[in-house]
Amino acid sequence: MSRTDVADTTPFFSDYNEEEVPADNGVGSPQPEEEEPASGVSDKRAILTVVVLCYINLLNYMDRFTVAGVLPDIERFFGISDGKSGLLQTVFICSYMFLAPVFGYLGDRYNRKLIMSVGIFFWCLVTLASSFIGKEHFWALLLTRGLVGVGEASYSTIAPTIIADLFVKEKRTNMLSLFYFAIPVGSGLGYIVGSKVDEMAGDWHWALRVTPGLGLLAVILLLFVVQEPKRGAIEARPEHTLHRTSWLEDMKALCRNHSFILSTFGFTAVAFVTGSLALWAPAFLFRAGVFIGEKQPCLKIPCDNSDSLIFGGITVVSGILGVASGVQASKKLRTRTARADPLVCAAGLLLSAPFLYLSIMFAQASTKATYVFIFLGETFLSMNWAIVADILLYVVIPTRRSTAEAFQIVLSHLLGDAVSPYLIGVVSDSIKQSDSYMWEFRSLQMSLLLCSFVAVGGGAFFLATALFIEKDRELAENYVPSDDAPIVVPKRGRSTKVTVSSVLI
Numbered sequence: 001m002s003r004t005d006v007a008d009t010t011p012f013f014s015d016y017n018e019e020e021v022p023a024d025n026g027v028g029s030p031q032p033e034e035e036e037p038a039s040g041v042s043d044k045r046a047i048l049t050v051v052v053l054c055y056i057n058l059l060n061y062m063d064r065f066t067v068a069g070v071l072p073d074i075e076r077f078f079g080i081s082d083g084k085s086g087l088l089q090t091v092f093i094c095s096y097m098f099l100a101p102v103f104g105y106l107g108d109r110y111n112r113k114l115i116m117s118v119g120i121f122f123w124c125l126v127t128l129a130s131s132f133i134g135k136e137h138f139w140a141l142l143l144t145r146g147l148v149g150v151g152e153a154s155y156s157t158i159a160p161t162i163i164a165d166l167f168v169k170e171k172r173t174n175m176l177s178l179f180y181f182a183i184p185v186g187s188g189l190g191y192i193v194g195s196k197v198d199e200m201a202g203d204w205h206w207a208l209r210v211t212p213g214l215g216l217l218a219v220i221l222l223l224f225v226v227q228e229p230k231r232g233a234i235e236a237r238p239e240h241t242l243h244r245t246s247w248l249e250d251m252k253a254l255c256r257n258h259s260f261i262l263s264t265f266g267f268t269a270v271a272f273v274t275g276s277l278a279l280w281a282p283a284f285l286f287r288a289g290v291f292i293g294e295k296q297p298c299l300k301i302p303c304d305n306s307d308s309l310i311f312g313g314i315t316v317v318s319g320i321l322g323v324a325s326g327v328q329a330s331k332k333l334r335t336r337t338a339r340a341d342p343l344v345c346a347a348g349l350l351l352s353a354p355f356l357y358l359s360i361m362f363a364q365a366s367t368k369a370t371y372v373f374i375f376l377g378e379t380f381l382s383m384n385w386a387i388v389a390d391i392l393l394y395v396v397i398p399t400r401r402s403t404a405e406a407f408q409i410v411l412s413h414l415l416g417d418a419v420s421p422y423l424i425g426v427v428s429d430s431i432k433q434s435d436s437y438m439w440e441f442r443s444l445q446m447s448l449l450l451c452s453f454v455a456v457g458g459g460a461f462f463l464a465t466a467l468f469i470e471k472d473r474e475l476a477e478n479y480v481p482s483d484d485a486p487i488v489v490p491k492r493g494r495s496t497k498v499t500v501s502s503v504l505i
Helices: 003-008 043-069 071-078 082-107 112-130 138-156 159-164 169-201 204-209 211-224 247-255 258-291 306-334 340-364 367-395 398-414 420-431 437-448 450-465 469-477 500-504
Strands: 486-491 494-499
Touching: 043 071, 043 082, 043 112, 043 138, 043 159, 043 169, 043 204, 043 211, 043 258, 043 306, 071 082, 071 138, 071 204, 071 258, 082 112, 082 138, 082 258, 082 398, 082 420, 112 138, 112 159, 112 204, 112 211, 138 159, 138 398, 159 169, 159 367, 159 398, 169 204, 169 306, 169 367, 204 211, 247 258, 247 398, 258 306, 258 340, 258 367, 258 398, 258 420, 258 437, 258 450, 258 469, 306 340, 306 367, 340 367, 340 437, 340 450, 367 398, 367 469, 420 437, 420 450, 437 450
Parallel strands: none
Antiparallel strands: 486 494
16 A cells, blocks of 8 residues: 555544554653643633623623613703614614524624624724714714614624533533523613612713723733633534535524524514513603603603613513523423423513513502512513523534524514514504603503513514424434535635545545
């Protein structure tokens, strides 16, 4: 056999490294070295990584809902209608939504830590810029809120996949729960910090200057604390045993995944309801207070933002309780059925619907009863956050997870919280028959009732997910690429797609 023949027997795409296997020269055996974690990240660094990612996720949602916390002031400052107010959330979500697939594609192929660092730094700059806009330039506030979506898209699509590459099974679920605790906590802090800073400074612009400084700290922590794990290496079928397919092939596979698609539609309902409540609940509570005579109308800035403070506190507590109870209910139910996750998600949405309905209708009679029903409705609604993320991670193979995250973000926001704040505002404007305080309250009350019916629809999607979850999870765990699936082969500095069989011959 010639030297050429010997060389040809080496696998073309082998990850094998001869230096990693010590030679046995017969003199003595090498000393065993401490085994490196499969992810390439130590346990201590993995925990620190999750803590940093949770901190950034908290800032993410804190910044997102700071605007909602001072919305009455913004409406008075710019003199805008409910429809235009809803655009503040819609333009942000649209930007976030359309850029998510771009970052999902990049996150599956390039250094995730670097992508997130650049995105978050850009987010800090545009958020700070938005705090210097004058009353004649509402369009500039819309533009900067849209650009904030760039930074958030770079983070939200990628961060869960890093956690997935650090932990498996129940430990992964626990870490995702911690990660998604940041959503209600950050959202609540957005209302609380926004309203308090506005009250102390007497100017809502200062509320937007809090998160940029904290965001720069997040970039430093991301660069020096977070370590990039090996994709899929911690699982039974690591990434290097799975060849990469094209973006189009990834999307075709995801569209054939019933559990992924149905759970994404269910999560879309969650996004619709939370998006509506996030922007409009404090303003609705303020108008209800004016309607029943408990508050004075906002005639000059700053307005009475005490409702934002209370709603923020409710969001924090109900969110923590909801996420924790959802995870615990899922764990206990898993001992009885493999369909536990979608069933818990369905129960959360179906139980939240009547309480949200009651909170909206009781606002005209009792503020205290309204707060109680909002608390119960948000608690049940929050049961979904960590579980939906876990469903995605175990029904999708590692090399498609960032793409799947991006697809879920696009669809859930396109039909969810990208449209709901603006839709609620437009419906409110169309119902309103005059500019009286009574009609300002009544029109927004009627439009918000839509949330209860959307929640019921979301529960139905999760019930449908339960029919396919076992099969799709098994397919992902035992995924075997077809022999002729295209893979990428470098050719003179460019990528060329060829079949597996043509490489192995």
